[in-house]
Amino acid sequence: MKHSVNRPPTPDEDDAAEGFEKDELTLREIINVKLVESGEKENLMELVRDRLVECGWKDEMRIACREHVKKKGRKDVTVDELIRVITPKGRASVPDSVKAELLNRIQNFIVSAAL
């Protein structure tokens, strides 16, 4: 079944036991729906974007993209390629403070959503 709303799973996804994975997916979907419906997802997205811009993370990512474009040549790059190139670095270079803030908010939301 295609999840058109969700993006396809990123290449480096490393889940635990398979059974748990299934439950987690369903749980994730539930959470996702709740996030979207309550508008909290929108808030979180905006918060993440702001924080990542503030700390220069976005600029670093754009530089990395530019580097790759320089290597590969302007005409040949695809979006998927760029995503693949910068995702590991991007995930790793999120500042701890930003991560902590976001995780906090998400956890509060999950708790308040009574799951």
Place this chain on the structure above:
Amino acid sequence: MSGADGNKSSHTELSSQVFLDLVDSVIADVASECHRVARLGLDRDLEVVEEELRLSVEARAKVADPSNNLETNTKFVVDIFGQTHPPVASEVFNCMNCGRQIVAGRFAPHLEKCMGKGRKARAKATRSTTAAAQNRYARHSPNPRYSPYPNSVSENQLASGSPGVADEDCTNGTVRENVKGG
């Protein structure tokens, strides 16, 4: 679902997943934006952009640097072509009134004296209008100061008919002034 502890751990796990989801979305946004810029060639030359990055970093450092004396900076302002303009204009040209060579930066005060804004300048100008005026000067009294003001007024009227027009007198008196060495 399991007990409270289980909930907590799955909460943390869940939160991380949601967080990673969010980050992935932002990454996708950035990649998409960069892809668009790259394909449309909006980035101009990559070398140029790098150069600009370097310059902007330098500029930012300069701005942040407190030891930069802002006053001296404003005096030697650099325009977009990279030319500096010294605070006082230094070009020398000929005054159209008296014909002397004047430094542009000192032209205004010179004009004040030259064209006669005040009493002293006026008297000086009228002094050199005609030979008759000169004679009258000599005849009246050998005082070096410009005391015979009422006489000079009458001389003025004789010469041009309006006391306000000093430049005409001056042009007439140009030669004389030079001869006098004034």
